[in-house]
Amino acid sequence: xxxxxxxFLGTGGSVPTRSRGxxxxxxxxxxxxxxxxxxxxxxxxxxQAGLGFNRPTxxxxxxxxxxxxxxxxxxxxxxxSFARDKELELFGPVGVAAYLKSLHRTLGFVxxxxxxxxxxxxxxxxxxxxxxxxxxxxxxxxxxxxxxxxESDRPGRFHPNQAxxxxxxxxxxxxxxxxxxxxxxxxxxxxxxxxxxxxxxxLKIVYAIDTRPCEAVRRLxxxxxxxxxxxxxxxxxxxxxxxxxxxxxxxxASLAKQCRARRLALVHISAVTRDDSILLREARRVFKQTIxxxxxxxxxxxxxx
Amino acid sequence: xxxxxxxFLGTGGSVPTRSRGxxxxxxxxxxxxxxxxxxxxxxxxxxQAGLGFNRPTxxxxxxxxxxxxxxxxxxxxxxxSFARDKELELFGPVGVAAYLKSLHRTLGFVxxxxxxxxxxxxxxxxxxxxxxxxxxxxxxxxxxxxxxxxESDRPGRFHPNQAxxxxxxxxxxxxxxxxxxxxxxxxxxxxxxxxxxxxxxxLKIVYAIDTRPCEAVRRLxxxxxxxxxxxxxxxxxxxxxxxxxxxxxxxxASLAKQCRARRLALVHISAVTRDDSILLREARRVFKQTIxxxxxxxxxxxxxx
Numbered sequence: 001x002x003x004x005x006x007x008f009l010g011t012g013g014s015v016p017t018r019s020r021g022x023x024x025x026x027x028x029x030x031x032x033x034x035x036x037x038x039x040x041x042x043x044x045x046x047x048q049a050g051l052g053f054n055r056p057t058x059x060x061x062x063x064x065x066x067x068x069x070x071x072x073x074x075x076x077x078x079x080x081s082f083a084r085d086k087e088l089e090l091f092g093p094v095g096v097a098a099y100l101k102s103l104h105r106t107l108g109f110v111x112x113x114x115x116x117x118x119x120x121x122x123x124x125x126x127x128x129x130x131x132x133x134x135x136x137x138x139x140x141x142x143x144x145x146x147x148x149x150x151e152s153d154r155p156g157r158f159h160p161n162q163a164x165x166x167x168x169x170x171x172x173x174x175x176x177x178x179x180x181x182x183x184x185x186x187x188x189x190x191x192x193x194x195x196x197x198x199x200x201x202x203l204k205i206v207y208a209i210d211t212r213p214c215e216a217v218r219r220l221x222x223x224x225x226x227x228x229x230x231x232x233x234x235x236x237x238x239x240x241x242x243x244x245x246x247x248x249x250x251x252x253a254s255l256a257k258q259c260r261a262r263r264l265a266l267v268h269i270s271a272v273t274r275d276d277s278i279l280l281r282e283a284r285r286v287f288k289q290t291i292x293x294x295x296x297x298x299x300x301x302x303x304x305x
Numbered sequence: 306x307x308x309x310x311x312x313f314l315g316t317g318g319s320v321p322t323r324s325r326g327x328x329x330x331x332x333x334x335x336x337x338x339x340x341x342x343x344x345x346x347x348x349x350x351x352x353q354a355g356l357g358f359n360r361p362t363x364x365x366x367x368x369x370x371x372x373x374x375x376x377x378x379x380x381x382x383x384x385x386s387f388a389r390d391k392e393l394e395l396f397g398p399v400g401v402a403a404y405l406k407s408l409h410r411t412l413g414f415v416x417x418x419x420x421x422x423x424x425x426x427x428x429x430x431x432x433x434x435x436x437x438x439x440x441x442x443x444x445x446x447x448x449x450x451x452x453x454x455x456e457s458d459r460p461g462r463f464h465p466n467q468a469x470x471x472x473x474x475x476x477x478x479x480x481x482x483x484x485x486x487x488x489x490x491x492x493x494x495x496x497x498x499x500x501x502x503x504x505x506x507x508l509k510i511v512y513a514i515d516t517r518p519c520e521a522v523r524r525l526x527x528x529x530x531x532x533x534x535x536x537x538x539x540x541x542x543x544x545x546x547x548x549x550x551x552x553x554x555x556x557x558a559s560l561a562k563q564c565r566a567r568r569l570a571l572v573h574i575s576a577v578t579r580d581d582s583i584l585l586r587e588a589r590r591v592f593k594q595t596i597x598x599x600x601x602x603x604x605x606x607x608x609x610x
Contacts (some may be wrong), residue, residue, distance in 0.1 A: 014382070014386060015383050015386045015387075016348065016349045016352065017352070018349075018352055018353055021349070022379070038346070040345055040346065040349075040375075040376065040379040041345065041346045041349060041436055042348060043321065043345070044321045044323075044326070044345075047321070047322070047323055064411070064412055064413070065412070065414075066378055066379060066382050066408075066412050066414055067382065069381070069412075070345075070375070070378055070379045071345065073371055073375055074327070074345040074372070074375045077319070077371050077372065078320050078321075081319060081320045082320075095411065098411050099411040099412060102407035102408070102410070102411050103371075103407070105369070105405050105407070106369070106400065106404040106407050107369055107371050107374075108369070108447075109370075109371055109403060142413075182414060229329075
C-alpha cells in the first residue's frame, strides 16, 4: 500500500445527529489502525465501515470531554468479545488513564488484551515504527491536544546502474544499500548516498478538533498533506464558535492556508448547521482544497512518488 | 392515549451488529418515557426514533455490564446540551450511583437538570404516579434486575343512568364520583361503587434481559401483557446460552407460557444469530404470541377496555 486511507467515522459535534456520529476518524495505514478520538458509537461505525477489531491499533484522544471518548470502553469490550490478543495503545492528555481505570473499577470489565495507556503533554513527540506522533496544545476550555502523524522520510530512489558501475553485484548487497546501510565490496566501502537519490517525503496528517485557531496548531500543521480541523460553524455563528472554543469554517480555512496544508477537512460539524454546503462555500473562498466529509467518507492519501 | 408504545431501540446482545444496537427499549406512556437499559448509542437511536430529550424520563438499568449502561453518560450530556430542565430518574442495582459519580469525577461534566439515582434490590416495589416499578432477581453472573411496570387498575366504567337514578345531577359531582370520591347530594351520601362497574385492568410490561429462565422472573411476569425476555440463542447453541447466563428462544417461550404472558418479545439477540427466523420458529412452537423485534420496531399495547 502506497498511502493512507482516512475513514471519517463520526463527523458530528458534541451532539450527534441522524446522519453524523460523534467524533472519530480512522487512519488505515499499512494494515495498522489509528483512531483520532473515540466518541460514543465508534465501535458500531467501525463495523459499518468494515475496519475489523484485531488490527494493531492506536487510539489518540484529544481531550476529556465525553463526546470524544465515551466510545472507548465499549470498543475495548467488543474487541475482547472478539478475543483480540494484540496490544492496543492509547494516547491522551493527563486524566485519560484515571477515566479508564474508574470504568474498570465500577463496571469490573477486563480486556483480553493489554491496553497500554500513555498520557501526553502538548509538544510531545513519540517515535513509532516509521512515523512520529506529535502533539500541540489546542485552544479549548480544557487541555486539548492536536495530533500530527508524521511519517519518516523514505530512502531515495535506488539507481541500479550506479550500483553496478561501483562494482556492487545485484543481490543481497543491493538490499543492504536500499535499506540505508553501507556495504563492503572487496575491500571498498560503498555508501547508500552513492547509489540512491535524495530521500523522499512521506505523509503528514494532522487532527485538531475542539479548538480556536491558534499558533500551536498552525505550527503542528505546517505542510500537512491533510489537516482535519474544527470548523463546523458558519460565519453567522462566529460568536458561538468563539464562546464554545470552536472555529468557523472560514477560520479553519485561513489556518490551512497559512500553514500551507495541502488539503483541509472540516470536522466537528455542529448539529445546528443544517446545510453544510454553506461551510464548504465559506471555507473555499479562502482555501480551495477544503472538503466537508460525511460519515463513512474515505479519502486516500498517496505518498509522493 | 389509551395505551403504551413500546419502541425497540437496541435489540442486540453484548456486541452490536450493523442492524442491531446495544440493549435499550423505550416505553412511551402518557407522554412519559421509560427506558429499560441504556446501551451505547441509545441517544442516537432515540433521535432516529424521534423520542425527544425533554420528556419526564425514567431509566431502569438491569445490571452493571457495560453493554447495558455505557450510553448513559452521553444521553445525559446530550440532554444537557438541549438544556433539559426536568428531573431524570435513574433506577439500577447497587453500584449504578458509583458508576455515574466516577464519570462525573473523571470527565467533570455537569447536568443542567437533576438526576435522581435510586439503587434497588431485587423484590423492590416503587410506587409511581399511576403505576408501580417492581424488581426481581434475574439469574445472571452478577446481580441483575428484571423489571415490571405494573399500572394501577383504573376505576370501573361510570353508569350515568345509575347516577341520575340516585339523584346526582350531571356536572361536577359526576366528575367526583368518576375520580373515586363519594359525594353528598342534599344530605344523602352516594359512593363511587354505586355508580361504576368493577375496576378495570391496566397494562403490565416486564423486561428481563441477561438471565437464565428462573422462578423469580416467572413470578414477576405473571399475566404480563408483554414480556420482553432474553432469548437470542437458538437451540443448537443452548450450551452457550447456559454458559453465559442467557436463554434460548425456546426457554423464553416456555417461561412466557408458564406465566401466562399475553405476548413475548425476544431481546438480546446474539450477534452470532445470523437468521432470527430460526428463533421465531423455535419459540412459536412453544408460545405462539412471540415476536423478534428489529431496531425501531414499535408495538402499541392497548389498555383493556
